[in-house]
Amino acid sequence: xxxxxxxxxxxKLQEVQDVLDECGVSGVTVTEVKGCGAExxxxxxxxxxxxxxxxxxxxxxxxxxQGEIVKTVVDKLAAAARTGEVGDGKIFVIGVEDAVRIRTxxxxxxxxxxxxxxxxxx
Amino acid sequence: MTQEAxxxxxxxxxxxxxxxxxxxxxxxxxxxxxxxxLPKSPYRFANPFHxxxxxxxxxLLTVAVxxxxxxxxLADDTSAAQAAGVGSDTVWVVxxxxxxxxxxxxFAMLEVGFSRMKNVGTVVAKVVTNLSVSSLAYWAVxxxxxxxxxxxxxxxxxxxxxxxxxxxxxxxxxxxxFSTSPASAKWFFEFVFCAVSLAIxxxxxxxxxxxxxxxxxxxxxxxxxxxxxxxxxxxxGFLQATLGSQDFAGSTVVHLTGATAGFAGLxxxxxxxxxxxxxxxNAIPGHNMPLAQLGVLILWFGWFGFNPGSTLNATNLHxxxxxxxxxxxxxxxxxxxxxxxxxxTKTMDVGMIGNGAIAALVAITAPxxxxxxxxxxxxxxxxxVIVVVGVLALDKYLDDPVGALPAHGLAGIWxxxxxxxxxxxxxxxxxxxxxxxxFYTGSFHQLGAQAIAVAASFITVFVLSYALFWVIRKTVxxxxxxxxxxxxxxxxxxxxWGYPExxxxxxxxxxxxxxxxxxxxxxxxxxxGAARREGSPA
Numbered sequence: 001x002x003x004x005x006x007x008x009x010x011x012k013l014q015e016v017q018d019v020l021d022e023c024g025v026s027g028v029t030v031t032e033v034k035g036c037g038a039e040x041x042x043x044x045x046x047x048x049x050x051x052x053x054x055x056x057x058x059x060x061x062x063x064x065x066q067g068e069i070v071k072t073v074v075d076k077l078a079a080a081a082r083t084g085e086v087g088d089g090k091i092f093v094i095g096v097e098d099a100v101r102i103r104t105x106x107x108x109x110x111x112x113x114x115x116x117x118x119x120x121x122x
Numbered sequence: 123m124t125q126e127a128x129x130x131x132x133x134x135x136x137x138x139x140x141x142x143x144x145x146x147x148x149x150x151x152x153x154x155x156x157x158x159x160l161p162k163s164p165y166r167f168a169n170p171f172h173x174x175x176x177x178x179x180x181x182l183l184t185v186a187v188x189x190x191x192x193x194x195x196l197a198d199d200t201s202a203a204q205a206a207g208v209g210s211d212t213v214w215v216v217x218x219x220x221x222x223x224x225x226x227x228x229f230a231m232l233e234v235g236f237s238r239m240k241n242v243g244t245v246v247a248k249v250v251t252n253l254s255v256s257s258l259a260y261w262a263v264x265x266x267x268x269x270x271x272x273x274x275x276x277x278x279x280x281x282x283x284x285x286x287x288x289x290x291x292x293x294x295x296x297x298x299x300f301s302t303s304p305a306s307a308k309w310f311f312e313f314v315f316c317a318v319s320l321a322i323x324x325x326x327x328x329x330x331x332x333x334x335x336x337x338x339x340x341x342x343x344x345x346x347x348x349x350x351x352x353x354x355x356x357x358x359g360f361l362q363a364t365l366g367s368q369d370f371a372g373s374t375v376v377h378l379t380g381a382t383a384g385f386a387g388l389x390x391x392x393x394x395x396x397x398x399x400x401x402x403x404n405a406i407p408g409h410n411m412p413l414a415q416l417g418v419l420i421l422w423f424g425w426f427g428f429n430p431g432s433t434l435n436a437t438n439l440h441x442x443x444x445x446x447x448x449x450x451x452x453x454x455x456x457x458x459x460x461x462x463x464x465x466x467t468k469t470m471d472v473g474m475i476g477n478g479a480i481a482a483l484v485a486i487t488a489p490x491x492x493x494x495x496x497x498x499x500x501x502x503x504x505x506x507v508i509v510v511v512g513v514l515a516l517d518k519y520l521d522d523p524v525g526a527l528p529a530h531g532l533a534g535i536w537x538x539x540x541x542x543x544x545x546x547x548x549x550x551x552x553x554x555x556x557x558x559x560x561f562y563t564g565s566f567h568q569l570g571a572q573a574i575a576v577a578a579s580f581i582t583v584f585v586l587s588y589a590l591f592w593v594i595r596k597t598v599x600x601x602x603x604x605x606x607x608x609x610x611x612x613x614x615x616x617x618x619w620g621y622p623e624x625x626x627x628x629x630x631x632x633x634x635x636x637x638x639x640x641x642x643x644x645x646x647x648x649x650x651g652a653a654r655r656e657g658s659p660a
Contacts, residue, residue: 011608044613044617044618045617045618046618046622049635050635051626051633051635052633052634052635053626053633057625
């Protein structure tokens with residue numbers, strides 16, 4: 001099992017969710033975050049005074065999935081979140097030891113497989 | 123049985139009234155009391171000057187009052203009453219105008235509430251800028267076109283440009299000469315109407331319009347387009363004077379005009395990114411419903427200046443009736459909108475209730491001086507239904523974030539037409555415009571006059587506005603780029619957000635200046651500069 005952590009632009013969320021959906025990833029967690037990468041902020045003016053905006057708002061998308069689909073998901077996700085400009089974000093892949101479905105007590109990969117794709121409207 | 127008693131204070135030559143005493147007229151107290159309670163005295167009234175000290179104080183007091191009051195007010199009793207009448211008329215007109223000016227805050231909050239967080243700073247900046255540029259343009263030429271006398275008066279006015287005022291001065295304003303308030307009061311009152319009309323234009327176009335467009339369109343709108351319609355229905359033009367079309371406070375003049383201009387702009391502007399996908403209409407929820415409803419309530423409040431103030435007169439007391447009629451209509455509209463949206467969607471939609479109240483207020487604007495309370499409730503309720511059905515229907519094709527087209531356009535049309543149905547003949551006579559409506563007279567005459575006014579105004583405003591927006595689109599452009607729209611107009615047009623802290627790294631933090639210059643990648647290039655950012659997401 002792997003966890004994909006993607007830092008993306010706000011406006012790309014819908015497309016990223018569509019990709020996860022398409023690949024059969026069952027769940028996703030989205031957090032509003034602030035951070036910086038290669039783009040080291042920029043300057044704005046607030047009532048005439050310069051303000052250095054060092055951290056930019058982005059979304060952090062976290063999804064756990066079976067190991068065999070990670071490569072497909074990451075490739076598609078990168079394509080979906082891309083605008084070609086500085087600040088498109090990053091994708092990290094992390095190993096996951098176990099997963100538990102709290103309601104049933106199940107363990108393992110089955111808990112992160114997409115059981116009912118119809119629920120997503122596909 | 124009552125009797126009026128008038129006390130004339132008299133300045134004695136020496137502590138007593140005499141035949142040659144200079145009478146200080148004008149200071150009169152009018153009492154109403156039972157006849158039997160009047161003192162039976164050989165003198166008409168008890169002499170207040172029997173006591174020397176009292177007489178001295180009264181004498182000093184009257185001299186002091188006489189020194190303070192304007193001479194004209196003391197000329198005689200009649201002119202004193204007139205002066206008091208002029209004073210109360212003027213106070214009412216100016217206070218009502220201030221109410222209407224406060225409606226700008228209502229429009230600002232309504233648009234802010236229905237916008238996303240990234241596009242709210244630009245709304246308030248726009249409202250203040252528009253109010254200011256329309257002030258200048260309306261003072262320069264707008265008022266003269268709307269109300270001045272002129273050789274082609276049936277078409278447009280032509281005097282009173284760049285007006286100057288002195289205390290109590292009048293201008294040659296043929297259609298509103300009936301009001302005793304001075305020209306400056308009339309100017310102010312008519313100007314704030316113009317500003318409201320301009321504010322209505324932008325409700326359809328928020329979240330993607332370039333800021334400069336607000337100025338480029340606002341100036342000619344306040345200088346010519348609005349005054350043209352205002353002259354026709356307020357200023358004694360053909361529609362009002364010859365045809366007898368009734369529009370008491372501007373369902374057509376202010377609201378339909380603003381909404382029509384907004385409609386023309388919207389057709390050239392197009393929807394926001396993401397509104398229509400795969401043939402479906404997506405919701406783009408605003409960020410703050412309490413602010414939107416605060417806007418509704420401020421507008422409702424402002425309407426008590428808008429309609430009752432349009433009497434331009436306090437002394438005939440008609441304004442109080444208009445206030446009641448206005449409130450009843452708004453109440454009917456909100457309730458009807460609530461029932462309608464619940465019947466259709468089974469939710470009591472927060473925004474729709476407010477839209478219903480606004481639509482009802484728009485609708486009652488034209489008939490407010492002409493109808494009875496029961497009719498006001500009917501007019502308001504119908505408007506409440508119109509706005510809900512209108513929003514749901516128009517949203518499939520036109521991206522109108524605040525619902526201005528149904529609330530100001532459709533309800534404005536309905537309100538203007540409703541005069542042709544509900545106008546009380548006696549009130550038509552009282553206001554001196556047109557005649558009674560269908561339900562009182564059985565005649566379609568007034569309804570026809572109303573329909574012509576609506577059609578003529580709509581076509582005129584649409585053609586002029588479309589042409590103006592078309593020219594603006596061809597020259598400087600109406601829309602921001604896709605990248606700027608996604609980033610938000612606050613940051614891309616103004617370099618700062620409406621809610622700065624929520625977008626900054628740490629709310630409440632202190633921000634040091636950069637050690638090396640950095641640039642905002644989202645700031646648009648200067649006009650005529652290098653090409654815009656490439657590959658902006660769309």
